[in-house]
Amino acid sequence: MSEIKKIKNLKEFSTSADRFEGANLLCPGCAHSIIVREVLNATNDDLILAASTGCLEVCTAVYPYTSWDASWIHIGFENGSTAVAGAEAMYKALKTKGRLKQPERTPKFVAFGGDGASYDIGFQWISGCMERNHDMMYIVLDNEVYANTGGQRSSSTPIGSSATTTPAGSISYGETKNKKDMMGIMAAHHIPYAAQVSPNKWKDMVKKIQKGFATEGAVFINAVSPCTTEWKFDPKNTMHLADLATDSLVFPLYEVIDGREYNITYRPKNIIPVEEYLAAQGRFKHLFKDEYKYLIKEWQERVDANWAYLQRREEAKV
């Protein structure tokens, strides 16, 4: 096994060997590039990467430029996970037969996908990879919307959010379904490691990514990625929004080991009301009308119930 990269401080971390260049076409204030950089900078090992069709793929490799200083596969909308699984399986086969030309190198296999590619169209493919327990990491850049194709809802879009295919208006308050519990579903595959991360909790994130790389078997990471365009907030507030998501416990940071052992890795000192998180985004603007205010109350109750559930799971150790 390769050595775990030592990271002292944020300055060193953010300026260390860059394998993902900042010059790309992502929106100003997009969290995708920050998350990707944090993942890539967490290791010195070789990387074999894939990105499903989505904002990340479209914006980071436009001829004649590329942001990636690593092997990188762009594949269909649904099968980033499977392409990496294929590469990993082949690597394993060559290794077993002793036919690797550079056996001392220990590449890591990582697939990135948006929530559309992961929660929706690529769902069964990820499930297959987790079930077969490939030695790979699947990372969802979860911005809760199809940001690349015009802001349509995905099954990650939370209730009450206005999207182009669930528009809020005279007869609807927007999305009517709850966000899919992807972490729960992935944990139910009893994979060795699953975790939720946030770009501004970088220490927590690096720890989890490194733990994931050190794990043998399938790893699932769900990263909250505030989308300035579709969540409708000022681009300078991306990190603030990421903090609001974690501090309101809308997006709690925790990990699940072997599908059973839950560890909460971040407990906000001051838990903020969900209302504050919603108020910071244009996509929830209509919820503050009198007729929809009950939805905010329901939101808070749901978040509280989920937090209580996580704590019970953590205590129970089962």
Next chain:
Amino acid sequence: MATREVISTGNELAAKAAIDAGCMFFGGYPLTPSSEVMHVISDLLPKKGGTAIQMEDEIAGISAVIGAAMVGKRALTATSGPGMSLKAEQLGLAQMAEVPLVCVNVMRGGPSTGLPTRVSQGDILQSKNPSHGDYKSITLCAGSLAECYTEVVRAFNIADRFMQPVIVLLDETIGHMHGKADIPTVEDVEAGIVPRKRFDGAPEDYLPYGCEHDEPATLNPMYEGYRYHFTGLHHDEHGFPTEEIETCRKLIQRLEDKVELHKDEIESYEEFMMDDAEVMIVAYGSVSLAAKEAIRSLRAEGIKAGLFRPITIWPSPAEKMKEYADKIEKVLVVELNIAQFHSEVQRATARLDIDGLFKVNGRPISPYEIVTKVKEL
């Protein structure tokens, strides 16, 4: 026929046409450059009492549409090339089980992810045989903003008449084109709706697939007391799976004949300055707009060119093309792919000397390019 003037985009008109034609269900998935169809219909359909669902993928989109259509409602899905590739299996099921539905395909560059935001007409052959097996596809192709509306309306009527999917091809240029269009009034559209055939006798006498050799199945809406079996397997007149030799042969032959022997009900084309034409340009979709412009320039220079524009692409207006090709020596097919419809013109006219002007770089063909090519002939 009374018309009304609207300012709109092709995608928006396709969505509005579906609603005016009585479509009550939309199932789809975001896919550039067709997404606006879903955006518009998500907004308008609930106001009409219908349902628009964004599904988890393309396959689920068309599957939900099949379900909705089986309940007797008109149902629509919209996508682009990569989505068509995913929907292919279910299009085959809808052919086999005879489910009427409309699938709008706003073509972009392919294969694979291709050129998501650029124009192409690369799905012509795909729309002829999207799925495996033998059947006869019906594909219409809009060549103007107004036709984004009228062809979707027509597609719904044809789907219900022939009990099978109908594909409406738009291309990125037409889909995103924004301008003025004269379209029929809602009253006219509603008056033109031909309801799906249904069986009103005793439920025990009901044979959904027990029809004449050239007729479609009679599938009564679900939940109305008529039970029948629905399958993608070869089936008998009740709908039950069978491997009986003659039943299987008859079924597949009927899927072919119900369209082939009634082509005249589907065939549609436009002839533009063809009366005295000495050069025939064959073009469809957005390319036909450039072709018309080119023909006007050519005529100003004394070259008698004309346009033959198929609106129903499959089955193609083969007899008419042959009739023209028998008397016109110079025939040029202009399209945004490599010889996809060109091969059909060759087949229909039984001529191998048909010229072609093809472009596959995601950019439209300009009138100037066509003029230059015609002069070279």
